[in-house]
Amino acid sequence: MKKLFFIVNIKAGNGRCIKLWNKLKDELDNQNVNYRSFFTKYPKHAQEISKQIATMFDEKIDAIIAVGGDGTIHEVVNGLVEFPSIKIGYIPAGSGNDFSRGFSIPKSPQVALSFILKNKHKNGVLHDIGKFKVSGLSKPHYFVSSLGAGFDAAVAKLTNESKMKKYLNKVRLGSLAYVGAVVRTLFTYERSEITVSIDGKTSTYQNVWFITISNQKYYGGGMKIAPTASTKDGQFDVTIVHNLSRFKLLLVFGSVFFGKHTKFKEVIQEKGTNILIDSKQKMLVHADGELIGKVPLKVSAEHKKMSFLVKK
Numbered sequence: 001m002k003k004l005f006f007i008v009n010i011k012a013g014n015g016r017c018i019k020l021w022n023k024l025k026d027e028l029d030n031q032n033v034n035y036r037s038f039f040t041k042y043p044k045h046a047q048e049i050s051k052q053i054a055t056m057f058d059e060k061i062d063a064i065i066a067v068g069g070d071g072t073i074h075e076v077v078n079g080l081v082e083f084p085s086i087k088i089g090y091i092p093a094g095s096g097n098d099f100s101r102g103f104s105i106p107k108s109p110q111v112a113l114s115f116i117l118k119n120k121h122k123n124g125v126l127h128d129i130g131k132f133k134v135s136g137l138s139k140p141h142y143f144v145s146s147l148g149a150g151f152d153a154a155v156a157k158l159t160n161e162s163k164m165k166k167y168l169n170k171v172r173l174g175s176l177a178y179v180g181a182v183v184r185t186l187f188t189y190e191r192s193e194i195t196v197s198i199d200g201k202t203s204t205y206q207n208v209w210f211i212t213i214s215n216q217k218y219y220g221g222g223m224k225i226a227p228t229a230s231t232k233d234g235q236f237d238v239t240i241v242h243n244l245s246r247f248k249l250l251l252v253f254g255s256v257f258f259g260k261h262t263k264f265k266e267v268i269q270e271k272g273t274n275i276l277i278d279s280k281q282k283m284l285v286h287a288d289g290e291l292i293g294k295v296p297l298k299v300s301a302e303h304k305k306m307s308f309l310v311k312k
């Protein structure tokens with residue numbers, strides 16, 4: 001008999017995930033669902049666990065479900081990339097949960113679980129993912145929602161290093177650490193000159209704040225950075241924000257939540273399958289919000305590579 005395998009990130013959502021899991025577990029037990037659960041013990045553990053499950057249980061797997069945020073689904077996808085026929089599910093229990101926005105997964109964790117239980121025997125839906133090589137990592141890695149270099153990666157680094165973060169998380173004000181990091185980075189960030197090659201066409205941009213390569217529309221916890229992106233078209237939407245004053249960057253940030261930033265002349269949007277990025281200054285890189293290395297960066301689309309337990 002096939003089973004569902006849940007990988008629960010105990011740190012996701014500033015501790016909310018583990019509380020939520022206890023409720024979901026009651027539901028699974030009440031319904032006599034055949035399942036097993038695993039808790040992450042350290043960063044990147046979800047990647048290891050999912051690979052081990054795939055290797056050990058193979059035919060006995062209904063689906064492997066990531067319970068957590070965007071970092072958790074990122075790790076599970078990386079762990080299962082050699083097992084593309086295994087269906088991947090997701091229960092949103094992190095802070096940002098952009099994966100659920102872009103892949104039509106119910107916002108409510110309870111509803112997301114009901115969907116999984118109802119559809120666990122059905123075929124998964126094939127979606128694109130991104131393959132990338134970055135300075136600082138020897139092997140290729142994969143992203144599922146977005147990859148970015150520049151300002152947003154610098155904010156992620158500062159938030160993670162924030163001494164206040166642990167304390168703020170405890171008093172449920174974790175997002176203040178993020179806001180603090182945005183403000184500090186806004187005043188200190190050094191913009192870069194970058195060279196971007198999209199499917200062989202090379203351009204240089206001055207004073208770049210950040211560049212994002214999007215598989216789906218959302219990033220950064222609900223910002224509609226790539227309004228026309230699709231996870232099934234075999235290509236990415238590339239967004240480059242450059243030549244903006246610090247003040248105007250704030251205006252652009254505000255407009256991203258509504259997908260209106262594309263109206264600014266300083267925001268470039270292109271589509272492409274194979275992308276190379278290099279920069280004059282050091283630029284940090286994040287993949288699905290996880291700090292991963294630095295530019296230079298090589299990205300390619302893997303068309304309909306992985307199977308997800310989602311509506312469409």
Ligand SMILES: Nc1ncnc2c1ncn2[C@@H]1O[C@H](COP(=O)(O)OP(=O)(O)OP(=O)(O)O)[C@@H](O)[C@H]1O
Nearest residue numbers: 013040041042043044069070071072094095096097
């Ligand atoms: N036991 C653990 N101890 C420390 N870190 C962990 C542990 N388990 C997982 N992690 C790390 O937790 C980080 C955050 O996970 P995740 O991104 O899923 O949650 P989130 O940040 O709350 O959500 P989102 O990314 O959607 O905002 C990941 O980098 C992951 O590697």
